Amino acid sequence: MKLAIIGGGPSAFYVASRLHKLLPQTLDYRIHLFDRLWSPHGLVRYGVAPDHPEVKNCTHKFDEAALDRRLRFFGNVNVGDNPSPLQHTVKLPLSSIFSNYSHVVFATGCTLPKRHSELPPSASCTSALSMVHWYTQHPNAPSPPPLDKISHVSLIGNGNVSLDVARMLLTNVDVLRKYDVPERVLDVLAESTVKHVSIVGRRGPLEAAFTMKELREMINLPDASMVPLAPELLQPSEGVPLTRQQTRVLQLLSKGSKNTFGTTAKTWSLDFYRSPAGLMVPSSENTRSQLSLAHTVVDPATQRAVPTGETSTVATDLVVTSLGFHGEPTAPYFDPGLGHLRTLSNRIVTNAGTTLRNVYGSGWASTGAHGVLAATMMNAYDVAETIVNDRMNPVEGTEAVLNPDPSLEELPEEVVHGVRERNIVEYPDWKRIDEEEMRRGQVRARLLLGLSAHKTHFQRFFIGV
Ligand SMILES: Cc1cc2nc3c(=O)[nH]c(=O)nc-3n(C[C@H](O)[C@H](O)[C@H](O)COP(=O)(O)OP(=O)(O)OC[C@H]3O[C@@H](n4cnc5c(N)ncnc54)[C@H](O)[C@@H]3O)c2cc1C
Numbered sequence: 001m002k003l004a005i006i007g008g009g010p011s012a013f014y015v016a017s018r019l020h021k022l023l024p025q026t027l028d029y030r031i032h033l034f035d036r037l038w039s040p041h042g043l044v045r046y047g048v049a050p051d052h053p054e055v056k057n058c059t060h061k062f063d064e065a066a067l068d069r070r071l072r073f074f075g076n077v078n079v080g081d082n083p084s085p086l087q088h089t090v091k092l093p094l095s096s097i098f099s100n101y102s103h104v105v106f107a108t109g110c111t112l113p114k115r116h117s118e119l120p121p122s123a124s125c126t127s128a129l130s131m132v133h134w135y136t137q138h139p140n141a142p143s144p145p146p147l148d149k150i151s152h153v154s155l156i157g158n159g160n161v162s163l164d165v166a167r168m169l170l171t172n173v174d175v176l177r178k179y180d181v182p183e184r185v186l187d188v189l190a191e192s193t194v195k196h197v198s199i200v201g202r203r204g205p206l207e208a209a210f211t212m213k214e215l216r217e218m219i220n221l222p223d224a225s226m227v228p229l230a231p232e233l234l235q236p237s238e239g240v241p242l243t244r245q246q247t248r249v250l251q252l253l254s255k256g257s258k259n260t261f262g263t264t265a266k267t268w269s270l271d272f273y274r275s276p277a278g279l280m281v282p283s284s285e286n287t288r289s290q291l292s293l294a295h296t297v298v299d300p301a302t303q304r305a306v307p308t309g310e311t312s313t314v315a316t317d318l319v320v321t322s323l324g325f326h327g328e329p330t331a332p333y334f335d336p337g338l339g340h341l342r343t344l345s346n347r348i349v350t351n352a353g354t355t356l357r358n359v360y361g362s363g364w365a366s367t368g369a370h371g372v373l374a375a376t377m378m379n380a381y382d383v384a385e386t387i388v389n390d391r392m393n394p395v396e397g398t399e400a401v402l403n404p405d406p407s408l409e410e411l412p413e414e415v416v417h418g419v420r421e422r423n424i425v426e427y428p429d430w431k432r433i434d435e436e437e438m439r440r441g442q443v444r445a446r447l448l449l450g451l452s453a454h455k456t457h458f459q460r461f462f463i464g465v
Pocket of ligand 1: 006007008009010011012034035036037041042043044047049052055077078079080107108109110111132160164258362363364365369370372373374376
């Protein structure tokens with residue numbers, strides 16, 4: 001077996017790690033991971049919020065999988081026939097993958113933000129993904145948001161990513177300094193004049209997408225307080241049974257934030273039953289943007305938000321949409337209806353409905369952008385098991401697109417050239433950068449904060465590329 005995994009995020013590493021476990025130790029197979037980013041681990045490096053260092057511990061498992069001599073990682077390689085969103089990447093056409101490998105897993109994630117039809121991108125409206133790319137200093141990071149010129153931010157959507165962005169805007173910069181926040185991001189946050197963050201959701205507290213852990217972090221923010229919710233919002237309808245999670249959300253929201261509203265310089269609110277209906281950018285009449293919100297109720301039959309006909313307008317400085325993610329429409333086997341690749345029982349299915357032999361989808365590329373790392377891991381393990389089972393019992397009637405008998409040692413010629421020109425980052429190269437980032441992080445913790453690194457969550461000084 002010679003397997004190419006397209007993408008080097010968590011799902012790619014979890015598939016590889018599981019295959020190492022499932023395949024016989026004596027089997028001489030190869031697993032090659034390709035990522036368009038120069039560094040491995042996908043959203044673990046360029047997504048997970050810096051103040052969640054414990055989430056990033058999964059990289060130890062990825063390091064272990066990469067230690068196996070049968071695995072190689074090739075960073076800065078964009079697979080596919082379309083132009084890469086990153087300028088400097090080595091281009092590896094899909095035809096080269098198909099002719100050089102016996103097995104392929106697409107683990108390309110969902111890399112694009114879902115947009116709201118009423119909120120096109122503008123100087124007053126950006127996506128949560130752009131904010132995340134900025135504060136993690138993703139190679140495609142946009143210029144910093146003008147935090148020193150604004151006081152009111154409206155976040156559209158109330159999932160965990162929205163709460164990550166809110167926390168970054170409401171946490172004192174000296175607290176953030178103890179985490180893996182890039183220096184130039186801290187400089188911008190230090191100048192921030194943001195006073196209020198409004199988190200807008202089209203349904204109510206019982207349907208909110210955030211999890212308890214993230215809500216609790218918001219409630220306990222040391223330097224911010226929440227606008228109390230109207231008691232009627234926290235009353236469930238009679239006869240509607242609540243899940244344990246819903247009961248706990250209502251209890252937490254009824255108690256309100258740790259800091260009493262009005263006692264802190266920064267505040268935040270959960271604005272339920274509101275759906276964006278338009279945004280007027282600043283003009284000679286209004287110095288701030290005007291966000292129109294349609295009031296909604298939840299239809300008990302469909303659980304969908306429906307407009308009541310009432311609207312209101314909020315003066316705001318920056319609208320940030322956090323409505324989820326989708327795959328790249330130009331990617332092979334992308335299903336526009338689903339917003340991700342088309343798979344059946346982990347196997348890729350073509351437009352014509354044919355299952356491809358030994359071609360699989362894993363992680364967010366296959367399931368859509370749902371679930372935390374634990375869910376991505378379970379899915380990846382399942383994909384690895386499917387690969388192993390298919391080796392024993394090949395699925396009938398599948399279309400063959402791969403090379404059934406490739407040379408284990410040969411690399412695609414584009415990769416050979418990229419390695420020779422030193423345009424490709426392999427895992428040992430990454431480990432050298434990783435160690436240097438950690439070393440500089442410790443120096444910084446000691447010199448600038450006067451702390452030993454183990455007393456902080458600060459582990460890393462980001463080396464930009
Ligand atoms: C902002 C944010 C915060 C999150 N925070 C948490 C958290 O705190 N805790 C938690 O448990 N989960 C969190 N998650 C969820 C978690 O990140 C996902 O479950 C997980 O990253 C999905 O893994 P994946 O490998 O499918 O996708 P990804 O992590 O997106 O990896 C996909 C990789 O494929 C690469 N790629 C795409 N196209 C190509 C191509 N054509 N050629 C080469 N490479 C390509 C991308 O560069 C990327 O590195 C968060 C998600 C987001 C968006």
